[in-house]
Amino acid sequence: MSAREPRSLQFRRERMESWRELKALVERVEKSGPKGLSAEEMMRLPVLYRAGISSLSVARAISLDRSLLEYLESLNARAYFCVYGLTESAGRPVFDFFRQDLPRAVRAIRWQVLICSLLMLAGTVTGFVMTNAEPGRFRTFVPDAMAQGRGPFASNEELREVLYAGDEQGDDELVGFSGYLFQHNARIGILAFALGVLFGVPVVYLMFTTGLMLGAFASIYHARDLGAEFWGWILPHGVTELGAAILCAAAGLTLGQTVLFSGPTTRLTALARRSRAVSLVAMGALGMFLMAGLIEGVFRQRVQGDAVRYALATSTLVLWIVYFTRFGRGR
Amino acid sequence: MGDSGMVGSAAAPGEVTLPTPEGVPLRFPLARVGDRIFAFFVDLLIIGAAGILLVFAVSSTSDGFATALFFVLFFLLRNFYFLISETVGRGASLGKRWQRIHVVDGKGGPLDARSVVVRNLMREVDTFLPLTVIPLVPVVWPDAPRALALLVLVWMFAVMLLPIFDRKRRRLGDLVAGTLVLAAPERHLLPDLADTEEERETTYTFTDEQLGKYGIYELQVLERVLRQDDPIQGVEARATVAEAIRAKIAWTGGPVHTRRFLTDFYAALRADLERRMLLGDRREDKRAAARRGQPSPADD
Numbered sequence: 230m231s232a233r234e235p236r237s238l239q240f241r242r243e244r245m246e247s248w249r250e251l252k253a254l255v256e257r258v259e260k261s262g263p264k265g266l267s268a269e270e271m272m273r274l275p276v277l278y279r280a281g282i283s284s285l286s287v288a289r290a291i292s293l294d295r296s297l298l299e300y301l302e303s304l305n306a307r308a309y310f311c312v313y314g315l316t317e318s319a320g321r322p323v324f325d326f327f328r329q330d331l332p333r334a335v336r337a338i339r340w341q342v343l344i345c346s347l348l349m350l351a352g353t354v355t356g357f358v359m360t361n362a363e364p365g366r367f368r369t370f371v372p373d374a375m376a377q378g379r380g381p382f383a384s385n386e387e388l389r390e391v392l393y394a395g396d397e398q399g400d401d402e403l404v405g406f407s408g409y410l411f412q413h414n415a416r417i418g419i420l421a422f423a424l425g426v427l428f429g430v431p432v433v434y435l436m437f438t439t440g441l442m443l444g445a446f447a448s449i450y451h452a453r454d455l456g457a458e459f460w461g462w463i464l465p466h467g468v469t470e471l472g473a474a475i476l477c478a479a480a481g482l483t484l485g486q487t488v489l490f491s492g493p494t495t496r497l498t499a500l501a502r503r504s505r506a507v508s509l510v511a512m513g514a515l516g517m518f519l520m521a522g523l524i525e526g527v528f529r530q531r532v533q534g535d536a537v538r539y540a541l542a543t544s545t546l547v548l549w550i551v552y553f554t555r556f557g558r559g560r
Numbered sequence: 561m562g563d564s565g566m567v568g569s570a571a572a573p574g575e576v577t578l579p580t581p582e583g584v585p586l587r588f589p590l591a592r593v594g595d596r597i598f599a600f601f602v603d604l605l606i607i608g609a610a611g612i613l614l615v616f617a618v619s620s621t622s623d624g625f626a627t628a629l630f631f632v633l634f635f636l637l638r639n640f641y642f643l644i645s646e647t648v649g650r651g652a653s654l655g656k657r658w659q660r661i662h663v664v665d666g667k668g669g670p671l672d673a674r675s676v677v678v679r680n681l682m683r684e685v686d687t688f689l690p691l692t693v694i695p696l697v698p699v700v701w702p703d704a705p706r707a708l709a710l711l712v713l714v715w716m717f718a719v720m721l722l723p724i725f726d727r728k729r730r731r732l733g734d735l736v737a738g739t740l741v742l743a744a745p746e747r748h749l750l751p752d753l754a755d756t757e758e759e760r761e762t763t764y765t766f767t768d769e770q771l772g773k774y775g776i777y778e779l780q781v782l783e784r785v786l787r788q789d790d791p792i793q794g795v796e797a798r799a800t801v802a803e804a805i806r807a808k809i810a811w812t813g814g815p816v817h818t819r820r821f822l823t824d825f826y827a828a829l830r831a832d833l834e835r836r837m838l839l840g841d842r843r844e845d846k847r848a849a850a851r852r853g854q855p856s857p858a859d860d
Contacts, residue, residue: 235754235831236838248749262650282584291838293830295780296750296787303747306588309580310650310662310744313670323643326677431708508736509678511685519635 237292244284251277252304258311278308329557334509336553341479341486345436349475352440353447360448370438370445432482439474461535464542466525472549473517480510576728576740578668586668590729591661591741600687602655603645607638638688642680647673660745666728666738675737682733690716753786754827764816764824770809771832772852777845779833782826786819798822808846 254274257265266274285301292298335342360366443463450459487503524545574592577585611634618630645653651663651671663679665671694716723729728740785801788794795818802818805811805825833843843849 235827235834237830237834238752238754241752245749279582282580282582282586285586286584291834293776293779293834293837294752294754295783296747297752300747300749302587303745305586306742307744307746309586310664313581313664323677326674326681330674330678504732505736508682508685508732512681515684515689516635 235293237288237294237297240287240291241294241297244280247277247280248284248301248304251281251308255304255307255311259307274308275312278305278312281305281308331509331513332553332556334506335476335513336557337506338479338483338510341482342475345432345475345478345482348433348436348478349440349443349471352437352442353444354440355437356441356444357448357451358444360445361452364449364452367445367449370441432478432485436475436478439471443471458535461538461542465538465545466521468542468545468549469517469524470521473514473521476510476514476517480507480514483507573727576742578664578666580668588664588742589745591659591743593723593729595659595661595743596723596729596741599653599655599659599661602658603642603653604655606654607641610637610641635684639681639684642683643677646676646680651676656741659743661741661743663739664742666734666740671739675739679733679737679739682736686719686722686732690720694720750787753783753823754830764813764821766809766825766828768832770811771829773808773846773849774829775843775845775847775849776833779826779829782822782829786822786826 250273254266254270254277257270258274263271281301282305285298285305288298288301356370360370446463447456447459450456483503484507487499524541575587575589577587579585614630614633614637618633642653646656646663649657652661656662663671663676665675694713719732722735723731726735728734730740734740782801785794785797788797798818802816802822805822806816836843843852
């Protein structure tokens with residue numbers, strides 16, 4: 230006849246006090262953070278935690294009391310969070326992220342960025358040349374909603390109006406247009422990224438057509454000798470916005486090409502490895518879109534002088550190039 | 561649950577096993593997707609309230625400027641909210657604290673701030689972007705060819721619903737940052753069922769042969785039945801189980817007080833099974849018991 234007590238019961242009686250103590254400390258930390266503990270208690274916590282872990286280990290081996298095991302698992306899990314919760318403050322890492330991680334991620338896909346930039350450039354040149362030769366082509370390259378009445382047949386005055394309209398004059402209409410432009414480019418960005426998974430073909434198409442549109446616009450303004458003014462109008466925010474679109478496209482292209490050419494590793498592993506750089510770039514691009522929107526909203530209609538506009542455009546261009554090529558180097 | 565004796569055994573679905581720096585793997589329940597969504601909504605509410613204040617603050621300036629400024633400030637607001645609250649809250653924003661879930665490093669070590677930064681900034685790509693694009697596809701791109709619009713929708717959904725498909729319930733931000741979101745439910749230390757302190761005149765005793773009919777699985781079922789709080793269901797369940805046990809072990813001791821009988825049987829069975837487990841004989845259930853035949857009565 231066996232009428233002994235289970236061994237685990239003895240074990241539990243021995244250790245119960247320290248578990249209770251651990252639980253009390255853990256609850257205090259959970260409620261008011263580490264500062265809720267005195268200095269002595271702070272030193273006690275890791276000791277109790279390790280005792281708790283060891284209890285768990287023993288209990289797993291010798292006890293069949295399920296509620297005890299669940300209790301110990303839960304207690305140790307909570308203690309784990311308390312002991313191994315965040316130790317650094319957030320300030321420095323945010324700074325480091327923008328200073329290093331983001332530029333490095335962009336450099337990691339620099340060939341794709343280059344390709345997308347060249348594609349856009351090629352599209353722009355093509356659009357420009359073809360619209361010059363045959364102004365009617367403008368209609369093909371630029372969707373109506375975007376054109377908003379501008380086109381080969383708009384008068385000089387109408388065109389000029391857009392470039393230099395100030396606050397008093399049709400502010401709402403222009404806000405609408407700038408909003409549309411912003412939307413359009415943001416959309417391009419999203420699409421390029423999303424569709425990049427389809428082996429990059431749509432990305433190529435998108436970059437080129439955006440360039441076509443740009444070139445077509447440039448062409449009609451150029452035909453009226455308003456070329457320089459046109460670029461002065463577009464570029465201050467356009468540098469940032471087009472840059473963001475290019476980054477998105479490059480990210481999408483990278484995804485697509487990883488799916489196609491994964492080499493010796495499996496597709497999923499390759500994707501997992503690339504996804505970090507790609508995601509960071511996509512995130513950076515989003516931030517750039519926002520900045521472009523801000524520049525657009527603030528500067529474009531307020532700042533009228535061509536010289537200032539060009540200065541702004543050049544400085545943003547230089548800034549981005551320096552940021553992405555030089556930051557985060559070394560170490 | 562029958563693998564509680566094996567350290568480092570494979571985690572059940574909805575759980576992960578993390579190696580702790582102490583060398584003892586801990587099994588954690590993953591936060592349920594519903595809980596994460598709920599926590600996110602709570603956080604959104606807080607951000608939304610601040611956003612409304614922002615709208616008022618910004619609307620005093622002129623139109624175009626105001627819109628652009630609002631978007632940028634709102635972007636900053638929501639990102640900084642998550643960043644700060646998850647850092648200050650040791651891996652848990654306010655919404656997460658409500659739901660008792662935390663962010664933790666996927667490899668089991670300390671959570672570093674960089675991961676928090678990355679996973680929160682990534683929320684723009686894996687949550688806010690799909691959330692704004694999906695309802696607005698026709699607005700964002702009115703003249704889209706059907707197929708393309710559909711494709712974008714599919715992709716956005718795929719990104720947003722990733723936690724449902726991933727075994728570790730990670731969203732894209734978690735994947736990139738290498739973090740996991742775990743739950744930490746509260747459990748109380750219930751009294752040990754085998755701990756009968758009061759002296760009783762009749763304690764039921766059992767032979768090794770009788771105890772040998774059952775295994776660990778039955779023991780834990782019995783534990784569940786004994787801990788059953790519900791007065792009506794509990795009484796019924798206990799009566800049924802007591803009946804079954806008496807039949808199985810060929811009880812000859814006459815009528816019994818149900819609860820005491822079950823408690824004593826539980827204590828004796830657990831003592832016996834634990835003793836055997838220490839010696840390496842782990843009897844999983846009654847079928848295993850039957851296969852082994854009668855255990856020898858004079859065991860130690």
